[in-house]
Amino acid sequence: MAQPPAVRDKDWDYLPSAQTAEMVSIDDRYGLYIDGKFRAPRSRRYQETINPATEEPIARVAEAGARDVDLAVSAARTAFAGEWGRMGGGERAKYLFRIARMLQERSREFAVLETIDGGKPIKEARDIDLPLAAAHFFYYAGWADKLEYAFAGVKPEPLGVAGQVIPWNFPMLMLAWKVAPALAAGNTVVLKPAETTPLTALLFASLTAEAGLPPGVLNIVTGAGRTGAAVVEHPGVDKVAFTGSTAVGKGIQRALAGTGKKLTLELGGKGAHVIFDDAPIDQAVEGVINGIFFNQGHVCCAGSRLFVQENIHDHFLDKLRNRLGTLRVGDPLDKNTDIGAINSAEQLQRIEGLVSAGLEEGAELYQPDCALPARGFYFRPTLFTGVAQSHRIAQEEIFGPVLSVMSFRTPAEAVEKANNTPYGLSAGVWTTKGSRILWMADRLRAGVVWANTYNKFDPASPFGGYRESGFGREGGRHGLAAYLKGPWS
Amino acid sequence: MSRVAVRKTHKLYIGGAFPRSESGRSYPALDASGEVVARVAWASRKDLRDAVRAARSAQPGWAGRTAFNRGQILYRIAEMIEDRAATFAEQVARTGASAADAAAEVERAVDSAVWYAGWADKFAQVHGNLNPVAGPFFNISAPEPTGVIGVVAPAQPSLLGLIHRMLPVIVSGNTAVVVASEPWPIPAVSLSEVLATSDLPGGVVNLLTGPVAELTPFLAGHMDVDGIDLTGAGTELATTAASSAAENVKRVVAGRDPLDRSPYFIADFVETKTVWHPKGL
Numbered sequence: 001m002a003q004p005p006a007v008r009d010k011d012w013d014y015l016p017s018a019q020t021a022e023m024v025s026i027d028d029r030y031g032l033y034i035d036g037k038f039r040a041p042r043s044r045r046y047q048e049t050i051n052p053a054t055e056e057p058i059a060r061v062a063e064a065g066a067r068d069v070d071l072a073v074s075a076a077r078t079a080f081a082g083e084w085g086r087m088g089g090g091e092r093a094k095y096l097f098r099i100a101r102m103l104q105e106r107s108r109e110f111a112v113l114e115t116i117d118g119g120k121p122i123k124e125a126r127d128i129d130l131p132l133a134a135a136h137f138f139y140y141a142g143w144a145d146k147l148e149y150a151f152a153g154v155k156p157e158p159l160g161v162a163g164q165v166i167p168w169n170f171p172m173l174m175l176a177w178k179v180a181p182a183l184a185a186g187n188t189v190v191l192k193p194a195e196t197t198p199l200t201a202l203l204f205a206s207l208t209a210e211a212g213l214p215p216g217v218l219n220i221v222t223g224a225g226r227t228g229a230a231v232v233e234h235p236g237v238d239k240v241a242f243t244g245s246t247a248v249g250k251g252i253q254r255a256l257a258g259t260g261k262k263l264t265l266e267l268g269g270k271g272a273h274v275i276f277d278d279a280p281i282d283q284a285v286e287g288v289i290n291g292i293f294f295n296q297g298h299v300c301c302a303g304s305r306l307f308v309q310e311n312i313h314d315h316f317l318d319k320l321r322n323r324l325g326t327l328r329v330g331d332p333l334d335k336n337t338d339i340g341a342i343n344s345a346e347q348l349q350r351i352e353g354l355v356s357a358g359l360e361e362g363a364e365l366y367q368p369d370c371a372l373p374a375r376g377f378y379f380r381p382t383l384f385t386g387v388a389q390s391h392r393i394a395q396e397e398i399f400g401p402v403l404s405v406m407s408f409r410t411p412a413e414a415v416e417k418a419n420n421t422p423y424g425l426s427a428g429v430w431t432t433k434g435s436r437i438l439w440m441a442d443r444l445r446a447g448v449v450w451a452n453t454y455n456k457f458d459p460a461s462p463f464g465g466y467r468e469s470g471f472g473r474e475g476g477r478h479g480l481a482a483y484l485k486g487p488w489s
Numbered sequence: 490m491s492r493v494a495v496r497k498t499h500k501l502y503i504g505g506a507f508p509r510s511e512s513g514r515s516y517p518a519l520d521a522s523g524e525v526v527a528r529v530a531w532a533s534r535k536d537l538r539d540a541v542r543a544a545r546s547a548q549p550g551w552a553g554r555t556a557f558n559r560g561q562i563l564y565r566i567a568e569m570i571e572d573r574a575a576t577f578a579e580q581v582a583r584t585g586a587s588a589a590d591a592a593a594e595v596e597r598a599v600d601s602a603v604w605y606a607g608w609a610d611k612f613a614q615v616h617g618n619l620n621p622v623a624g625p626f627f628n629i630s631a632p633e634p635t636g637v638i639g640v641v642a643p644a645q646p647s648l649l650g651l652i653h654r655m656l657p658v659i660v661s662g663n664t665a666v667v668v669a670s671e672p673w674p675i676p677a678v679s680l681s682e683v684l685a686t687s688d689l690p691g692g693v694v695n696l697l698t699g700p701v702a703e704l705t706p707f708l709a710g711h712m713d714v715d716g717i718d719l720t721g722a723g724t725e726l727a728t729t730a731a732s733s734a735a736e737n738v739k740r741v742v743a744g745r746d747p748l749d750r751s752p753y754f755i756a757d758f759v760e761t762k763t764v765w766h767p768k769g770l
Contacts, residue, residue: 135623152615154753246738253735258728265738422737424760441764451766458622462630466760467715468738473761476620476630487753 014328017335019122023109026116026199029060032068032222033205035075036215042067047224049198052119053332053341053376061198064221066230069190072219073236076161076188079216084188085158089145096141096184098211103134106207110200114172115332117199119341119377120295122333132457133176136475139459140180143480147185150480157485158186159262160238163231166201167244168194168343169298169399175201177474178241179218180459185483187239188217192231195224196344229255237261241482243300246397246423246468264472264482266300266464268397269425272418273303273454274408274440277312279430283452285319288403291428291454293327293381296339297401298347300469301426303454305394306383306405307414313407317385320405324381325368339401342377351379351400358384358393363404395421411436415443424466428454447473499529499674501536501698502681504543505691511535516699518674521585529674532699534707537666540695541713544637544664547692552634552662560609563660565687567602570595573683577648577676584647584673598652601750605656612661612755625768632759634662635740636715639708641701641730643721643747647673650747651680654718655694657754663716664693666708670721674698702726709734716740716758720747 029046031038043065048057064072079085084092103110110133111125120129147156162182166174171193182189193201205220221227225248232240232252239262242252246267256263273291275284291303308316332340342348359365363384372378383403387394393404408414418427427446429437437451447465450456457463462473472482481488499518500507509515514531532540551559570577574595581591617631638658643650647670658665669677681696697704705722708714709730716739719727727743734741742757 151753250735250738253738253741254732257731257735257741258724267738437766441762447760447762449762449764451764453626453765453767456622456624456626456765458620458624458626458628461620461622461628461765462761462763464761466635466762470738471740471760473630477618478630478761481756487749487751488756 014336018331019112019333019335021112021116021333024112024116026059026113030062030198030202030222032062032064032072033202033220034068034072035219036209041065042071047195049117049196051116052196052343053373055375055377058117059199061202061222063223064227064230069221069227069230069234072190072221073161073234075216075219076190077236079214080160080188083214084217085186089147089186092183092186093141093144095211095213096137096144096180099208099213100134100137100141102207102211103130103137107131107134110172110203112333113203114200115340118168118171118197119332119343121337121340123335123337124295129170129173132459133172136173136176136459137180140184144184147480147484150477151484151486154484154486156185159483159485160187161236162187162189162239162241162483163234163237164189164191164241165228165231165244166191166193168197169295169300171197172200172204174243175204181474181479182483183217185480187483190219190221190231190237192221192223192228198222232256239483242266249470262482265470266472266474267468267470268423269300269302269465269469270305270395270397270421270423271301271303271426271428271446272305272307272444273428274307274414274418274430275309275312275316276431276436277309278432280432280452281312281316281319284430285316285323287428287430287454288320289323289327292403293339293401294455296342296379298343298399299455301448301455303426303428304398304403306403307408307417308405310407310409317405320383321366324366324383327368327370327381329370329378329380330373339381342379342400345377347399348377348379351398351402354393354396354398355382355402358387358391358404361388361391361393363387363391363393389417389420397423411440415440419445422468425469426450496527499527499678499698501530501532502685502694502696503536503540504547504695505685507681510699519672520583526583526675529678529698532697532704536697537704537707538711540666540697541637541711543692543695544666545713547690548634548637548664551659551664551690551693554662556610556613559660559662560606562688563602563606563609563656566683566689567599567606569683569687570602570680571599573679574599577679580675580679581646581648583675584645594646594649598649601649601652602656604750605660608752608755609660612752615752616756616759617761620763627766627768628763630761630763632661632756633762635758635760636663637713638663638665638758639711639714639717640665640667641705641708641717641719641721642667642669642677644670644672646747648676648680650721651677653747653750654720654745657750658718658758659693661755661759663758666695666714667697668701668704668708668721669696669698671699671701705730706733709739710736712737714739717742718745718757719743720745
């Protein structure tokens with residue numbers, strides 16, 4: 001194993017800088033949000049949500065059963081047939097603008113709750129997740145009364161009831177990606193948040209009630225996979241939107257075959273990050289760090305495969321190892337934390353399993369020597385060198401802070417290797433040569449290509465996958481198509 | 490004594506060549522009155538795999554052509570159909586259409602080919618756009634072809650339905666493996682001869698004749714096919730095919746009106762790619 005150069009004096013350290021959590025109040029128990037009210041689940045089942053940073057229980061959250069999902073879908077149907085369905089786009093827009101504004105107003109409260117429930121660093125929840133979620137509502141609010149201009153020759157009509165299932169890595173942001181375009185287009189929603197991160201969605205439900213959003217327009221049914229299956233397979237649902245693993249996505253696509261339901265899938269990825277020898281090296285190192293360690297690597301578009309041009313490989317890796325040593329891993333509520341808690345024990349186990357597979361298959365592991373909190377789920381920032389294309393860590397999505405490093409000689413080789421997975425969500429290119437950026441961007445089979453930057457998101461910018469990373473786009477004008485009738489549906 | 494006519498052997502069209510089925514099988518294509526018009530090739534699973542391989546190897550080159558050039562070639566297809574309009578009309582009439590309806594169908598096929606030809610270098614402008622993101626970035630979204638697309642052509646109208654399902658697939662740079670109308674395959678076989686003489690590179694369209702119920706599951710389950718149009722499959726077949734298509738997350742389209750055309754049908758088999766780059770000195 002290569003030895004890391006000394007990066008700093010070991011005695012020097014940061015002082016704690018805790019974000020206060022006093023503005024957040026958490027109930028002991030949460031019901032389901034159906035038809036504008038929180039209700040006890042008919043299933044009578046609850047499950048615990050814990051803080052992954054401490055393993056302490058936070059609250060008990062209802063687990064919606066088939067009957068509960070039924071009630072939610074029929075509330076959504078009634079709202080679609082009623083006030084919301086008849087409402088003009090201009091009025092819908094004002095509700096969405098109002099929601100966007102209220103989210104901005106309570107941004108810190110949501111960010112803290114997001115961090116407590118999910119384990120992400122507060123600086124990310126505060127500076128990225130919440131501002132982007134609010135921006136998403138703001139962006140789509142503006143579309144609600146302009147839909148006839150979105151797609152030439154298409155008279156815009158909503159689909160009806162949208163059943164949406166979202167993941168645990170960006171709970172509020174994924175909610176915004178799903179709910180904002182659905183409501184802007186005039187649909188009503190039944191949304192199932194992830195099992196391990198339900199709390200911000202429930203807080204959001206109460207925010208929409210405060211905003212005066214008519215009952216039934218947005219329904220939140222918490223639960224695990226079974227609840228999600230009940231939502232997507234419910235015959236009263238006209239449109240299904242899912243973000244999550246490729247395996248579950250394939251199951252949904254299979255289950256929906258022949259039903260006539262509209263489907264969009266945003267699934268896994270194994271993003272390639274390609275560094276040419278003429279790249280601005282220090283910026284590229286920062287891009288690679290952000291690409292794989294943002295949100296503990298729990299990012300479908302993470303740059304989890306690094307391809308460095310052979311002649312700068314060793315130099316680049318020295319810098320990268322050095323930078324790994326400066327990352328702060330620990331309490332997500334600390335404002336200096338770079339890498340927070342792994343979202344769940346289950347996910348930690350999956351990461352550990354794939355890291356073991358990497359070692360077994362002969363790759364070389366590097367981890368900085370950093371202390372981890374005694375309790376909670378944590379994993380050191382990790383990089384593997386000596387990785388072969390066929391290794392599991394080069395093919396499978398790890399969804400954790402683990403980078404697989406490979407090298408290449410020519411641009412053509414970089415393209416071939418970058419495209420060599422069944423996925424196609426994201427890719428990154430670092431070079432100062434403009435024509436090469438465009439040449440690479442044309443050939444990388446990925447829905448998002450970041451050139452000389454990485455992990456940038458914007459509500460105006462369409463996002464989604466090629467191949468087994470899913471289909472459909474979220475964000476921008478393209479994101480509306482998934483929620484409107486048209487010649488495409 | 491009258492002259493003995495020379496009959497045509499109706500073959501498959503794979504990778505720009507006209508092979509018989511490797512299986513050695515054929516089936517009789519009938520006319521509307523039940524009389525045998527000709528025997529056509531009964532494509533096998535192996536033929537279908539060969540067709541997918543041909544489509545895959547032709548795809549980067551076809552997508553790499555300029556949009557202008559793809560438009561020129563689609564227009565050439567229109568010219569070549571028009572040139573053989575009488576033959577096509579006669580073949581369509583034998584499927585049961587009146588002579589006038591058959592001639593009208595051929596005219597519409599030509600006109601739709603011209604229509605899609607024109608979309609080649611306009612579609613990206615309608616489907617893509619610059620995105621005004623909240624930061625100093627150049628951010629653009631544009632459509633790219635999905636890859637290799639399977640098309641189960643509608644049984645009828647035998648020519649127009651095929652044109653309407655095939656052209657929106659290839660105009661963006663996809664390549665296609667097409668299963669022709671099973672009961673009325675003759676116009677499809679003639680169309681393959683048009684394609685072969687229209688400057689369309691070999692492998693961009695591969696046309697198979699044979700039993701739809703047998704070929705569709707192979708096409709839907711093939712891991713190197715990226716999308717499938719099941720318009721020509723019946724409801725039950727389309728459902729099982731759509732289900733197996735999930736194995737590699739194929740883009741699936743079913744139940745389109747074969748008489749309809751739309752730029753949004755081009756969008757069925759494209760992937761929107763978004764590219765970001767910082768702006769700065």
